[in-house]
Amino acid sequence: MELEFGRRLNLLTGDNGLGKSFLLDIAWWVMTGKWPAELNPKLTSGKVALPTDKKLKAEIDFSFSAASTTKDYTGTFESRGQSWTVPQGRPAHPGLVLYALADGSFAVWDPARNYSKAKTAEGQGRPPAYVVSQKEVWDGLQREDGTWLCNGLIRDWSSWQKEKGRAYESLISVLEVLSPSAIEKMVPGSLTRISMDDVRDMPTLLMPYGQEVPVVHASSGMRRIISLAYFLVWCWQEHIKAKDLLGESSDGVAWDEHTDASTAISGKRPVANVANAVFLIDEVESHLHPKWQRTVIPALLKVMDQLTDAANLQLIAVTHSPLIMASVEPLFDQTEDAWFDLDLVDNAVELTRRQYARKGDARSWLTSEAFDMKSGYSIEAESALDDAARALSDEQLSNAEAAALEQRLRAVLSDTDPFWMRWRFVSEKKGWQL
Numbered sequence: 001m002e003l004e005f006g007r008r009l010n011l012l013t014g015d016n017g018l019g020k021s022f023l024l025d026i027a028w029w030v031m032t033g034k035w036p037a038e039l040n041p042k043l044t045s046g047k048v049a050l051p052t053d054k055k056l057k058a059e060i061d062f063s064f065s066a067a068s069t070t071k072d073y074t075g076t077f078e079s080r081g082q083s084w085t086v087p088q089g090r091p092a093h094p095g096l097v098l099y100a101l102a103d104g105s106f107a108v109w110d111p112a113r114n115y116s117k118a119k120t121a122e123g124q125g126r127p128p129a130y131v132v133s134q135k136e137v138w139d140g141l142q143r144e145d146g147t148w149l150c151n152g153l154i155r156d157w158s159s160w161q162k163e164k165g166r167a168y169e170s171l172i173s174v175l176e177v178l179s180p181s182a183i184e185k186m187v188p189g190s191l192t193r194i195s196m197d198d199v200r201d202m203p204t205l206l207m208p209y210g211q212e213v214p215v216v217h218a219s220s221g222m223r224r225i226i227s228l229a230y231f232l233v234w235c236w237q238e239h240i241k242a243k244d245l246l247g248e249s250s251d252g253v254a255w256d257e258h259t260d261a262s263t264a265i266s267g268k269r270p271v272a273n274v275a276n277a278v279f280l281i282d283e284v285e286s287h288l289h290p291k292w293q294r295t296v297i298p299a300l301l302k303v304m305d306q307l308t309d310a311a312n313l314q315l316i317a318v319t320h321s322p323l324i325m326a327s328v329e330p331l332f333d334q335t336e337d338a339w340f341d342l343d344l345v346d347n348a349v350e351l352t353r354r355q356y357a358r359k360g361d362a363r364s365w366l367t368s369e370a371f372d373m374k375s376g377y378s379i380e381a382e383s384a385l386d387d388a389a390r391a392l393s394d395e396q397l398s399n400a401e402a403a404a405l406e407q408r409l410r411a412v413l414s415d416t417d418p419f420w421m422r423w424r425f426v427s428e429k430k431g432w433q434l
Helices: 018-034 134-139 153-163 164-176 222-247 261-266 296-307 322-327 362-366 378-393 399-413 419-430
Strands: 010-012 059-063 070-079 096-100 106-111 130-134 148-150 205-206 210-213 274-279 313-320 338-346 348-353
Touching: 010 018, 018 059, 018 096, 018 106, 018 313, 059 378, 070 362, 096 222, 130 148, 134 153, 153 164, 153 222, 153 378, 164 222, 164 296, 205 261, 210 261, 222 296, 274 296, 296 313, 296 322, 322 362, 378 399, 378 419, 399 419
Parallel strands: 010 313, 010 338, 096 274, 274 313
Antiparallel strands: 059 070, 096 106, 106 130, 205 210, 338 348
16 A cells, blocks of 8 residues: 655545554654554554564555655564564654544644653653643643643643733634634633632633533533644644743744734744644544534644644545535645545455545535445435336336335435425326326
């Protein structure tokens, strides 16, 4: 299996179990040298890839654009060590690599924080990457010695809100861009407490119906987007702070003091500048309402583009949603974007780079090569329509058989289904008494 990603937007489709998440895991490993679950065993996905037949040689050949050149490597699976070989010496610099896994966990490889092999003041090495489980995204990630690697959404959001500084302005802006519509904007509410046994100040969202709902009580879809927004802002903020601590340039780090949040996200000065940035996201539509599915990819591209000054920005997303595929029709560029589809053919998985063509609506995408559905009907309606289509050309069909078939159709089709026009026309022509 071989693929070459597009420079900007990449979409991966295919049935469950064919390897879409596996390809994202490989992409992460290629650029960071570690599998996500190697760095955090609490993850339920992102495990080390294992060849099916250990007696056969297994290799992963890969190439990616590093900071100043293109790097080519071959990774080989070592059966005795149950691990993959990685290139010796200082690793190539792939730029900023972000990974949103399907189980709600996140991973980031930051050239400012993970590239160095220098020791901390306590004698520990810098983490190979930051990998946080779904729970740790919200509550924080600690080392074994008790030091915090990530404060978590609840603590960071509340502290940013109290400070009312650049991080909070950035969070407000990202939430606004990722909102499903201009009417249903995600707006932070007041800080609150939800329990006498939890002394943390809890962020809230001001809902469209006027109530402030603690973020931990928000819907699954909102929590998905909230965590995405936090993760992106946290990555940029920590990247900036690391650059400052290293005494390196942080041009384009922030916006002017008098610039409001909407201008900060919409325009002129990015939060961080890196040579390359890659964002891997699995099941991008997870938990999202259909109207949100139509906006999430364009919104993520906008947020990524405006948070960072990366010369090369790449988004690689796995999806099972026809609405996701339809939503990118206005922005898909054949010269720098790509769509890859996995299919089971003769008991083997095949990967195909398909030609992306506008289909107009989600229903057309549902029956496309992306999802291989015969129709958008229920299984029962689809079966009845197939039988009815054959019946219309059957010269021997009796009136009783036609009447029975009509009863089946009435049980599964709406009164306004377009098939009824064809059915009525042929019924009258054949003289069926229905």
